[in-house]
Amino acid sequence: MANAKLLSIPCAKGTRSAVAAVMTAAFLAAGLSAAAPLASPALAADVDGAVTADTYSTSTRLSHTNGSNSKVAVGGTDGANRVAYMRFNAETKVGKSTELELKLRVNGGTEGILRILQGPSSWAESSLNAANAPAAGNLIKTVNVKGGTETLTIALTGLESASNGLNIVLERTDGGVTRIDSREAQSSNAPSLSTKNSTPPQVGGLEPAPVPEDVIETTPDVDSDANCTVSEILVPNCGIWFGAAANPLKGESWDQALLNFEQTAERPMDIAHYYKRGQSAMFPNNNELNRQNEQDANRILFYNWKPSGLTWKEVADGKADTYLKSLAQHMSSNASQKFFLSLNAEMEDEVNQAAGSGQTAKDYANFYRHVVKVLRDNGASNMVTVMNYTGIQKWGEMSWFEELYPGNDVVDWIAQDPYAFGKPPVWLTDMEGMVNRTHNEKTWPGFYNWAAEKYPSKPQMLAEWGVDEDAAYPSYKADFWETASEQLQDLPKLKALVYWDSMGVTPNGDKLSVGITQVDSKASSLNAFQDFLDEDYINVARESFLNK
Known part of the structure; x- marks a missing residue:
């Protein structure tokens, strides 16, 4: 052409x-219809602390849902703002004084600050969109992200569980974007939550790693975006x-x-x-x-x-x-x-x-x-x-x-x-x-x-x-x-x-x-x-x- x-x-x-x-x-x-994706092991079991739902809203696509995506996107560099919602199984009630450990596999994005907020309980993975997304609660913590591929281990307090589990909201307000492996990704990379010093859910395949309060541990990958370069041509x-x-x-x-x-x-x-x-x-x-x-x-x-x-x-x-x-x-x-x-x-x-x-x-x-x-x-x-x-x-x-x-x-x-x-x-x-x-x-x-x-x-x-x-x-x-x-x-x-x-x-x-x-x-x-x-x-x- x-x-x-x-x-x-x-x-x-x-x-x-x-x-x-x-x-x-x-x-x-x-009829040229797409085949349904195979279920991920990360979807298989509601172990205490396992992620049971995750999705995100996109401000420029009011009725669009993202619940089946293998990534959860937060923020945006393109004029569209994305807000992520996650729910974790909580067989034991979580109160504001409970010391928690959140693990997220970041798999792309830009350097900046990720905000973690108390999440509402009134949302569903299959139907949440920008038009019906409920408001988040109080800000719990801010986390520095490097803009590459890394595993975040985040110590948290101040969250409360609801009857359907522990809900959190992730957002960025600095004009950057963060992409996180969702529960639809391979099981070892799925988000997980555990009580401090306890064993994280096996569905996530993550090793227990005690983290002092207010300390954020990051494990960068060799193929981190920080290592991404563009040649002379x-x-x-x-x-x-x-x-x-x-x-x-x-x-x-x-x-x-x-x-x-x-x-x-x-x-x-x-x-x-x-x-x-x-x-x-x-x-x-x-x-x-x-x-x-x-x-x-x-x-x-x-x-x-x-x-x-x-x-x-x-x-x-x-x-x-x-x-x-x-x-x-x-x-x-x-x-x-x-x-x-x-x-x-x-x-x-x-x-x-x-x-x-x-x-x-x-x-x-x-x-x-x-x-x-x-x-x-x-x-x-x-x-x-x-x-x-x-x-x-x-x-x-x-x-x-x-x-x-x-x-x-x-x-x-x-x-x-x-x-x-x-x-x-x-x-x-x-x-x-x-x-x-x-x-x-x-x-x-x-x-x-x-x-x-x-x-x-x-x-x-x-x-x-x-x-x-x-x-x-x-x-x-x-x-x-x-x-x-x-x-x-x-x-x-x-x-x-x-x-x-x-x-x-x-x-x-x-x-x-x-x-x-x-x-x-x-x-x-x-x-x-x-x-x-x-x-x-x-x-x-x-x-x-x-x-x-």
Whole structure:
């Protein structure tokens, strides 16, 4: 979609990986409904002190419930405030003088202060939301959190149990966020409560550890967020970037479309994708720099530049050098932060192997090398280069396909532009199937696998991608989002996702074959998308880098 044109994509036949086959079979057999999660051992027994209910409210989603999530979120860095509610089994009555020990497994978030309050008893895990959440009681304690992965052991007094157990509320009022493993997580990480110097409930799998009153013990993990870094070419070693190419949906500007999309997503984007054409525009411009440097909403800028009126060979021969040198000087003066740059994205569709066309695969490689060299030689030191393929099998099987690559020295990232649309099992598929789409693994292993094997040192991104809303498969889009985060963690080369949010038509009214990728195409799809964006894996890179 980089060129906002209709895609020429062949219909796929045959079979693909077992993952997609299983997923598609489940879709067709069950109307694409998501399978119910297996019960966690942490849910199994109401031992004294075991957590029996935990959930949280989200201020921007008044009727949304979070009781089945594997994490409990507290606070927020995205304009949405989250308040957590926990209930523990209390076979022995707890009074204000009872000395307690609370253990919480923090699994993501930002540095700051976690507040622990007396909780009300009138709430249910399955139905609590921002509209019906009861008010918390007195503040019991404040706890410093490091913004990483750690186990907190907290000495408490001043709480009282109710007939349904001991209830607490967790909140943050400092603009930060904390994510805590819930009872739906693996049992050893579930919250637990014990009387001081007693044995904690076995459901939590925690060792007894006497803690003096008013002392908070933290046990950081080796993979703490504090150890999360971002490389010189913008590769996060924890999590993944999430950005957008937000299409104007109602005639608004691209800049306003980005803000509208962020409002729908309920969080700032990590990457803002822009498209530049021709030999006149200087970028980044002031509007884009404002988005890059916006307080509490920092973004990485991503540009795709394509020449106008010149073939790849003509650019490689220097016919755009005057413009490129001016652009490099502008970048040197204005681009104070690292930014992504791709060149003539989805180039495969424009290859013409005829002699003298100036558009052969080798011409493209020479074009790419030349542009990068001119920009670098003239001061554009902050650009991070992206080799942005379409990535479909039709092109991967072409004899000239590998001639496109301009060389490791001028390519920092490798990208593809996949979309989930059409018919199962090849085109309408899950995240893993989409990034490794193939109808014959013997001739094409899928783009992710191909790039990982061919260029193992290169991080990968989805520079454009989207999920169609198809009336023939009414729960498909929500199902996609519900499984995406877990599958992404099995795709470690993928380090950035840049979503194409579109109504499914071009500005001229032509229908796009990739379908309706708007994340709010349906309420259930939007809820699943927002839940996806709330996952730790999607947030840790932002929280450890951009938010700081």
